[in-house]
Amino acid sequence: MRVHTTWGLRAIGAALSRPDAVTLDASDMELDGFVDDTRSEYRQRSVTRTEVGGSISLLAPACGDRYVGFVIYDESRGAEPVDIEIDGVVVATAIADANNRRERLFTLSESRRFEGGERVRLVAHGASGRYRIERVAFLTELPEATERPFEIRRLHVGAAEESASASSVEARITWTTTRDASCRVEYWGDGSNGRAIVEEDELGMNHRVVLRGLETDAAYRYRVVSTDIDGATTQSEVGTFSTRAAAAPAGSVRSxxxxxxxxxxxxxxxxxxxxxxxxxxxxxxxxxxxxxxxxxxxxxxxxxxASTLGRWLxxxxxxxxxxxxxxxxxxxxxxxxxxxGADVRRGADESPLTVDESDDTLTIDAGPLTVVVDRSHFAPFSEIRVAGRALITGSRLVVTDVDGAVFTSTRVAVTTVEVEDRGPVRCAVRIEGRHADEHGVELFTSICRLHVYAGQPYVRLDHTFVCDASSETFIDIASMTLEIDTPESDTDGMHVFQTHDDARVVDGEEREGRCDGRFRVGGLDVVVPDFWQSYPKSFRALPGRVDLGICPSLDGVHYSEEGEDEHKLYFYLKHGRYRFREGVAKTHTVYLGADVPPLPLPTVQAPAEWYCDSGALGEMTPAGSGRFGVYEAKVAQALDGYRANREAGSEYGMLNYGDWWGERRWNWGNSEYDTAYGFFLQWARSGDPGWFAEAALAALHHRDVDVCHASADAGRVDGVYTHCIGHTGGYYPDGYRPGAITRASFSVSHTWVDGFLLHHFLTGDRRSMAVARRIADRYDADGTRNYDFTNCRSNGWHLILTMAMYHATRDRFYLNAGHLIVERTLERQTDDGGWRRMMVPGHCYHEPPRHTGNAGFMVGILLAGLKLYHQATGDAAVADAIVRGAEFLIDDMWVDDSDGFRYTSCPESSLCTDNFHRGIDGIGYAWRISGSEVCAEILPRATEMAIDRLSPSGKSISASLRHAPSVLRDVARLLDGRVD
Known part of the structure; x- marks a missing residue:
């Protein structure tokens, strides 16, 4: 007997919900080699196989002539054959082999009469596979058989972009496919017989290809050919595009x-x-x-x-x-x-800053200062002169491993010497390379960015080391040093070693206190911001050289190996060595030259109204409006409290500074809820530079330490670690402390890029943008293949980071990822609006079968993501989903006499009144786009309680400051009687 398939939740739901249909949950059947899944967040009750040959069975009801069917989640790699037996006879075999993470209704193509008591048995005899089966159905009508379409959709050619060559341009082509597929783009000049081809390396459903070396002002034709995993092909119509540059917008303001x-x-x-x-x-x-x-x-x-860092659509x-x-x-x-404005012009630039590039060197002349970079080997710089006097005559980065092998940067050729910024005020050069021992074995990558300022006698060096090129999970080193050759040091001089945040060794003498990181040897200044905060750090003057200890030798230094400080602060500083997890990076800033100014350098602030009204930072109102005085006062106190918590807990150290500690008592927070982003928003609203400083610290730490930048396992690269002990996990065994997370993982549900993007736009830091882009590419390429999600914070945070990248880059690759996420999100929204699913222990406090429902804060995160998508697309179906989701939160979890929400749909879950984190951003937006009366009633009350519950703890204040600006804006509009 044949078996046919019905795809799609709506079609399956329509078939199973007919009044005459008889359906039974697999969880209620006789299970042999299957188990009732009560531990996952699957969307409904289901069973999964535990052994080959496992089966589920039931006695059929007396229902007459029926078509027998069952629903399976087609997710495993490979085929999952299922024998359908009736009274011991195999009548058909269904094979789940699409592997597309979608529900599939298999139905026998012929009906059978059931008198009652017939044994229906599904046997899973495949060698592998989870075999997640949801329900068995007895249907009076054969559902419509459907096929999975194989189509190319959303094909778009981006506007031509300038390339490195003035004689050529680039074009970016983006599209999606309805199946997992690899694609190629064929393109040719209009009227040309020759064709060029660009092929993708990986399977995917979200696609992007950049065509390089195109002629300027030329017309091209192209088509996309797509091949799925089974070898089926489809192709697009032939399209056209032009490389003629679009006219730059003039701008609506004259002056x-x-x-x-x-x-x-x-x-x-x-x-x-x-x-x-x-x-x-x-x-x-x-x-x-x-x-x-x-x-x-x-x-x-x-x-x-001035340079344009980002553009509107x-x-x-x-x-x-x-x-x-x-x-x-x-x-x-x-x-x-x-x-x-369009009529505004700058006068002629008068600047001493020049850049001279040759095959051998790159020379930057700033007037009083000259910097030379040697292209023959890797070093931050080979010479620095001030007023013709040589202050520095050479440099090198030196890494020593725990066996005493010395890896030096000058032993290898430089990988990159690139001028990233040049103008009348500042020149920035990126120099990248590795370090090698005497046998040519390499260890670690260093990225140096030199900033040279017109008329200034000093440079800024941003040095980033990346722990890479190892097949081991951890790499141990003894030290890493920046060695600087200088004629200014002619004898053994000072030696300062900051061992802890409050202890140092000066010329061999142990002292309490904190070194400010300012050193002068002869006429050479070396200034290291955050010197003591980023301990261990050292500075030493030697004959003809000064050494900056990025990771100074720990010989003779003792770090506690027991108690809280050991796992909180010193996890990477034990046994006289540094232990770094693969992929960890760290950036240090150093100023070198003569007369380095006092730090911090001057800061710039536009009026809060300007930042808020620009729309570039989202929707918010200035702190000085006077509307929410209690909130503003409590937030100002929270900054003091946040800093006091750091000081009281000694939350310092090279791998710790910039993060906050105490997530679930034991863990570093890894900037959960994007500390940098929330702090940048509050800085813009308030004008308080303290928030900016803390935001930058959080962005730099999270960007470098909490992201896996390199790995022998390519699948780990650009993953972001969730909160855990040691930021990256792996330092301690499971069960090390009750409730502690020792084995960290990557999850899109704990990944955000908004803070990195604002850090880039506000400071010009290119690394922050590059890391944000790589993270988004990871999740929006491989992470959108056959897209599905577990709980609502997974698709919520995924959508938030995706839309942030789209607005930052205007790259439709990210918008297309948003489309794929939203398609599945809308399909899975339940009739009550709440995306109900199975609730795990901690979300439901009953024995199985537990309640279905959701965690309110997870729905809130999803509503925040859907809001961003709706604002970009205007999709009416998404607007409806937001309103239904917001009203579900209120109907299902709002506790009226407490002005708060239950944690989850389980009636035994706890009351939560930290409402900025409970979805009221989505409730506010739902009111705004619909005028929902229930949302209008709850929003002001929930906001007042949220303000009352503000806390300076890292997790709480990060979550609150992320959502509060938009909520306060909506509340103000509500109280003023304004609705969109």
């Missing part, structure tokens, strides 16, 4: 200005200090950064280097990075004026 406040908190005063800062602009206002002009407090034009400038020099007295602020 206007925004005030900028430059503040110098350092002492003493320093003339003409360099400033780098990103400024947002509303959509459509500014065409490009060419139309910017900066004036000092006296109204005189200041030399300005209409092509107008969204973010402009400003570089200039500011004259601001110590402890004072000065008003500058940024003029913008």
């Amino acid at each position: 206007a200005h925004v005030p900028l406040t430059v503040t110098h908190e350092g002492t003493p005063s320093y003339p003409s200090a360099p400033v780098t800062h990103g400024v947002p602009f509303p959509e459509g206002v500014l065409g490009a950064s060419d139309h910017l002009r900066l004036c000092d407090p006296a109204g005189a034009e200041v030399t300005l280097q 209409d092509g107008s400038a969204k973010w402009a990075l400003l570089d200039f020099h500011a004259d601001t007295a110590a402890g004072q602020s000065a008003p500058y004026t940024l003029e913008y």
Whole structure:
């Protein structure tokens, strides 16, 4: 007998929900070699196989002529054959072999009469596979057989982008396929007989190909050919595109200005200090950064280097990075004026900054200072001169392993020497390479970014080391040192070793205290921000050389090997060695040269109204509006409390500084809920520079330490670790502490990039954008194959990071990932709006079968993601899903007499009143787009309680500051009687 298939939850649901259909849960049947799954978050009750040949069986009801069918989740790699037996006779075999993570209704093609008592048995005899079976059905009508379509959808050619060559351009082609497939793009010049082909390396459903080396101002034709895993093919129609550059938008404003406040908190005063800062602009206002002009407090034009970092979807400038020099007295602020608009032009630049590139060297002349980079080997720099005097005559990075082998950067050729930024104020060069021992064996990668400022006698070096090139989970080293050759050091001089946050060794003498990281040897200044905070650190002057201990030798240094400090602070500093998990990175900043200014350098602030009204940071209102005074006061106190918690807990150290500790009592938070993003938003709303400083620290830590940047297992690269002991896990065995997470994993449900993106746009830090892009590519390529999700925070956070990348880059690859996520999300929304699923222990406090339902905060995260998608697409079905989801939260979990929500749908779950984390962002948006009366009633009450429950703990304040700005804006509009 034949078996046919019905695909799609709606079609399956329609067949099984007919009044005359008889359906039975597999969980209620006789199980042999199967188990009732009560431990997963699968969308409904189901059973899974535990042994080959396992079966489920039942006695048929007396139901007359019926078609027998069953629903299986087709997820395993390979085939899952199921024999359908009736009274011991195999009548058909169904084979689940699509492996597409979708529900599949198999139905016998011929009906059979059931008098009652016939034994129906499903036998899973395949060698592998989970065989997740949901239900068995007896149907009066044969459901419609459906096939999985194999189509190419959403095909789009992006606008041509400038390439490194002025004579060629690039085009980006994006599309999706309805099956897991590999594709190739064939393209040719209009009228040409020759064809070029670009082929994908991997299977996927979200596709992107960049065509490089295209002629400018040319017409092209192309088509996409797609082959699925079974060898079936489909292809697109022939399309066309042009490489003619689109006209740049002029911008709607002719001439206007925004005030900028430059503040110098350092002492003493320093003339003409360099400033780098990103400024947002509303959509459509500014065409490009060419139309910017900066004036000092006296109204005189200041030399300005401006670049467009990000654009709105209409092509107008969204973010402009400003570089200039500011004259601001110590402890004072000065008003500058940024003029913008189509009629605004800068005067001619007068700058001493020049870059000379040859085959052998790259030389940057800043006026008083000259930096030379040697292309023949890898080193941060080969020479630095000030006023013709050689301050530095060589440099190298040296890594020593625990066996005493020495790996030196100058033994290998440099991998990259690239000028990333050049202009009248600042030049930035990226220099990358590795370190090798005397036998040519390599260890670790170093990335050096040199920033040289016009007219300044010093440079800034951002050095990032990456723990890579190992088949081992952990790599142990004895030390890593930046060695700097200098004629300024002619004898053994100072030796400072910061061993702990509050202890140091100076010239062999143990002392309490904290070294500020400022050192001078002769005429050479070496300044290391966050020196003591990022311990261990050292500085030593030797004859003809100074050594900066990035990871100084730990000989003779004792770190506690018991108690809380051991696993909290010193997990990587034991037994006289550094233990780094593969893929860990760390960035340190060093200023070198003469007369390095006091730190911190001046900061720039536009009015809070400007940041809020720009829309570039999302929807929010300024803190100074006076509407939510209690909230603003409590948030200001939370900053003090957050810092006090760090100090009280000594939350410092090279791998710790910038994160917060105490998640579930034992774990580092790994910036859960995106600490940097929430803090940047509060800085923009309030103008308090403390929030900016803390946001930057959080972004840098999370970007480097909590991300796996390299691995022998390619599947781990660019994964983000969830909260755990030691940030990356693996340092301690399971069960080391009750409730502690010792074996960290990667999960899109604990992954965010918004903070990295804002860090890039506000500071110009290219590494932050690169890491954000790699993370998003990981999840939006492989992570969208046959897309499905477990709980709502998985698709919620995935959608949030995906839409953030789309808005940051305008790359439709990310929008297409959003489409794939939303398609499945809408399909799985239950009739009550809540995406009900099986609830695991901790979400339901009853014995199986437990309640179905959800955790409120997870639905809230999903609503926040759907909001971003709806704002980008205007999809009416998504708007409806948001309103239904918000009303589900209220109907299912709101506790009216407490102004809070139950944690989950389980009636025994705890009451939660930290409502910023409970989905009220989605409730506010649902009210805004629908006028929902129930949402309008609950939103102000839930917000008032959320404000009352604000806490300075890392997890709580990160979650609150992420959602609160949008919520407060919606509440203000609600109270003012305004609705979209």
